[in-house]
């Protein structure tokens with residue numbers, strides 16, 4: 087049987103149930119499609135760092151597949167159009183992929199099911215738990231994190247599966263190597279895409295530097311690779327599976343020490359889990375300004391493009407927010423604390439529709455993950471899973487708590503706005519002014 091496996095956010099050969107299920111094929115075509123550019127909320131395209139990291143992840147996967155006698159065909163175009171053509175051209179009998187959250191993703195699967203003349207098999211593989219292991223039907227999924235966590239915390243997490251030693255041959259040879267990006271990693275976050283780099287970081291964080299022992303107290307650090315694990319870019323691209331991370335934590339707990347910090351890393355992965363399952367359930371509501379009420383007054387019926395542009399470029403009246411936004415654009419990453427502060431500023435100080443902020447994050451984050459990004463934004467804006475109905479941070483207090491010496495603001499030049507507050511027209515009238 088000739089099979090086609092479509093990689094999405096599971097760019098790895100180890101612990102990949104979808105890929106492992108292809109081993110009995112007579113010929114196997116492995117495919118990846120670059121994300122389709124869907125402009126929205128004044129944002130278009132993919133940030134340079136995110137694109138670089140993705141290209142490196144694909145190059146790394148190509149190398150690993152090469153060692154297994156395989157190759158990866160990387161194309162541009164929407165799956166609905168490209169995959170049926172490949173099925174025809176290569177005489178494919180079955181298509182498979184890994185389940186991934188998101189409204190477009192679900193619609194694409196439905197479109198493929200109706201257009202393909204062969205079956206589409208969808209494997210689960212990017213979460214800690216399989217859907218049938220959850221102690222509730224997806225329709226009864228708790229709307230808030232705490233009841234979800236309490237219900238799933240004691241469930242066993244499956245051990246990661248090793249990579250196959252060999253894969254069936256591809257139906258054709260000579261697919262092109264994915265070209266690298268011109269962009270280099272920023273010196274503030276010198277990391278590369280792909281499983282070997284992700285596994286190195288996992289080892290470093292847990293075993294070599296034993297940073298996990300203090301994680302609960304350091305996780306709010308604004309710099310990457312210092313306080314929190316910074317594993318998100320590899321988890322989001324799928325170069326690492328969340329089960330590999332849990333397995334490493336469990337090994338450290340068995341061999342070294344188990345404490346509240348080792349517990350907390352798994353606790354945070356449960357947030358990821360929560361937002362993923364919620365995204366399957368919420369579907370298009372994940373992108374609604376106010377899906378089901380929510381406390382926010384949301385009086386932003388006139389959109390202020392100047393305020394949004396200033397937030398994006400790090401030119402607001404808040405030096406810490408400016409520094410965070412510049413860190414995001416330059417490196418492709420921002421800490422969880424930073425994301426909360428920047429999001430609170432957009433929603434509460436600038437009164438902008440949260441989806442504009444989410445779209446800008448989507449463009450730049452190396453770890454962009456539709457469920458975690460839009461789920462966290464809704465939570466912050468008070469229209470999602472937050473029992474407290476949104477978070478309004480006191481930005482001065484946050485700055486004194488998390489950047490008391492101002493080193494972070496200084497490093498990213500948060501006190502030097504790059505955009506003027508007002509833009510004037512030909513007759514020198516302010517055409518946009520907020521105060």
Ligand SMILES: Cc1cc2nc3c(=O)[nH]c(=O)nc-3n(C[C@H](O)[C@H](O)[C@H](O)COP(=O)(O)OP(=O)(O)OC[C@H]3O[C@@H](n4cnc5c(N)ncnc54)[C@H](O)[C@@H]3O)c2cc1C
Pocket residue numbers: 305314315316317318319321322351354355357358359361420421422423425426429447451453454455456458459460462463466
């Ligand atoms: C507005 C906003 C947008 C966000 N967008 C994304 C996104 O697109 N992709 C993404 O992976 N995370 C997102 N997060 C969650 C979180 O900020 C990042 O996962 C975290 O900062 C990544 O750094 P780390 O790997 O060092 O995290 P650690 O603190 O080391 O946590 C370990 C892992 O747990 C998971 N995790 C931790 N916190 C969360 C959380 N709040 N929600 C979901 N998963 C979590 C991540 O997979 C992370 O890699 C967002 C948070 C906010 C407030």
